[in-house]
Amino acid sequence: MFFDIAKRIYVSPTAQVTDGTFEFASRWQMTAPQLRAKVSGTSAPFAPYYLPTSPVFDDKGVRLTAVDAGAGTAADFRAAHVRGKLAVVRYDFGNDAELAKAAADAGAKALMLVVPEGFFPWTRWQPEGDRLALPIMRAGSTEGTDLLKRAGKRTTTVEFSGTVKSPYLYDVMQVSQQRVPEKLVYTVSERNSAVVKAAYTRTGASAWGSEQRFGWRPYQEFAWNQYTRDVPVGQQRTEYVTAGDTLWSHTVHHDTVMDRDLALGVGMQDAARTYRPGQHAAEKWFAGPVRPSIPHGVTGWPGSVRNGDTLSLHIPEFTDSQSGHWSFAEASSLGGGVGTGAAVSAVGDPSDVAHAEVYRDGRLVAQSDTGAWGGFEVPAGKAGYRLDLTTARTSADWQFGTGTRTSWTFTSDTAATATLLPLLQVDYSAPVDLRNAVGPRRSHTLGLNVRMPDGLAAPRGVTLKVEASYDDGRTWHTAHTARTARHGGTRFTAAVERPSGVRGDAYVSLRVTAVDAAGNTVRQTVDRAYLHRGPSSGQ
Structure with missing residues (x-):
């Protein structure tokens, strides 16, 4: 069930089905419930709902004295002495922002709107948007009217609890x-x-x-x-x-x-x-580095192949550090270019960039502004190829992997049947936290794995070079790399060290170059792959 008003469903029982399957x-x-309320002196259920842009109570909860604030005029708030209390208002679907401001100006801690009889109080809280002046909720007519009656006879408190940041989720079938x-x-x-x-x-x-x-x-x-x-x-x-x-x-x-x-x-x-x-x-x-790559271990993933003289490429623009995750470039909801996924993101975000170019023996033969996804016609015969894929995503909500440049080189010949392309892939394992940052120690260890797309044998004789930049690519420092034993020579570690002149928090950009014994190469640059916290940085 989607709406949080769906507490139960009703279904008629049946006899055992014996003919066929059922x-x-x-x-x-x-x-976890977003908002719960308990009225003093009664055990009757009370389920108010936050308005969509209401501020929320602290997760520790709060207890407030309820007072009858009439229709919610400025005079009503003054007469009810709402300062420090829960102002309960008979709601006529007026201007919520004005009501909230008037209640806040009178010193109320929160505002409860009692909807008229016949109207359901449900609203859906949302985390974005300008917040109202104070927590504001809707209550049903029956429970709200009962609260007003109680508040008119004796001191009545309402204890609020709940959280909008649930620590758990049930996905049940x-x-x-x-x-x-x-x-x-x-x-x-x-x-x-x-x-x-x-x-x-x-x-x-x-x-x-x-x-x-x-x-x-x-x-x-x-x-x-x-x-x-x-x-x-x-x-x-x-x-x-x-x-x-x-x-x-x-x-x-x-x-x-x-x-x-x-x-x-x-x-x-x-x-x-x-x-x-x-x-x-x-x-x-979204643990960095987020960059283009062919996902590993995804059943049914369309291979990047040559069939005849068509390169059919299927490389998503964004993958994170967990194997099997992928996403595509998105188009702005306000118009603009369209990435591979032709998807629409949040209001106002600029369109992502996903540009691919195919070179044959150094000459540009095909390109696309929708990334490396789809068919690219190339001349017949055997030749050396270079595939360049450039991505960019920039907004206040996307501050890591803001730009990537990946170049693959390989040899390919006309193929009678679909033949997988030997596109070397690099997987990363960075010790980042949930803010995509590594700790303040001067150096940290980056794990890397060089592999072929699923369906091809593991690359042999791999060499790897890892470079890091702390100034958005103006200067690069080579990291000390070591091959990890017992993994066929494709796994490495790199010691990434903050330069002595960098004191505070700094973005780490990466440039990785891998070559195998067959001459296949990949060179991948990730701008602002993750953050390296400074020695005195708070978490």
Whole structure:
């Protein structure tokens, strides 16, 4: 269920189905309650809702004395002596911003709007946008009227609790086979669920992103009622996901998107998968360096091949440090260029850049402003090729991997059947936190793995050079690299050291060059791959 008003569903039980197969399933998405209220002197349920741009109470909660503030005029607030209290107003769907300001000017701590009879109080809180002057909520007519009556007779307090930054999430697919039971109770446990530690890296100014874990039963082609969810970034969340034969695929966008009533169509995604009961898994989203690469271990990924004299390239513009994550360039919601994914991002963000060029023996033969995705016609015969892919993404909410330049060289000949191209790939493992930063020690160790795309043998005789820049590429310093034993000679570590003249926080740009024994090469530059904190920097 998507809307937080969906507390329960009703379904008629059936007899056991004996002819053919039958299944009843329901999909649930649950986090910690955003807002709960308990009125003194009563145990009756009370469920107010934050207005979309309301400030929120501290997670520790607050207890406020409720007072009747009439229709919410300035005179009403003065007469009710609302200073330091919860002002309860009979709501007529007026100007919420003006009401909030008037209540704040009178010294109220929060404002409760009681909707008229026949109207439901539900609203959907959202993390972005200019905030109202104080916490402001809507309450239903019945419970709100009861609160006003109590407040008129005796001192009445309301204790608020809840959090908009839930430390947990339940992604549940309840399944009943061959019948709808008389009594349907689904208890989430490690016997029917996986526990996923999901870490959402903060990529810039925004403290919130968007995500959805889409779920399908084996017979389904579409994921129903699974629209966009807000998620706080820069923190980890424990997520309980139904195990078994339900197929799941997670998509995460680095900031919030415009329309939460649609399925999330932009952002980093992973391959569809199932989970084992009791399985413990980990996800880390947007950990740098974020750069173009061909994902590893994704079943059904279209290969980058030569078929005849067409290079069919399938290289996403953005992958992070977790194997199997990928995303495409996005188009601005206000117009502009279109990247590979032809997706729309948040309002006002400029369009991403994704430009590819193919050179044959040093001569430009094909290019594209939608990245290295699709068919590129090349002349017949054997020749040396260079594929250049340039990306850029710049906004206040994207401050890492702001520009990349990747060049692959390889030899290719006319192919009678689809033949994989030997495009060397570099995977990275940087010791970054959830702000995409390494600690203040002068040096840190960067892990690197050089590989071929899935389907090709591992490269042999690999040599690697790693360079780092702390001044956005004006000067480069070669890092000491060492080959890691027992990994076929493709895994390396590099000691990246802050130059002596760099004192405070500084972005680290990387330039990596790899060559194998067959002469295939890759040279990849990532601008502002991650942050290196200064010795006195706070976390």
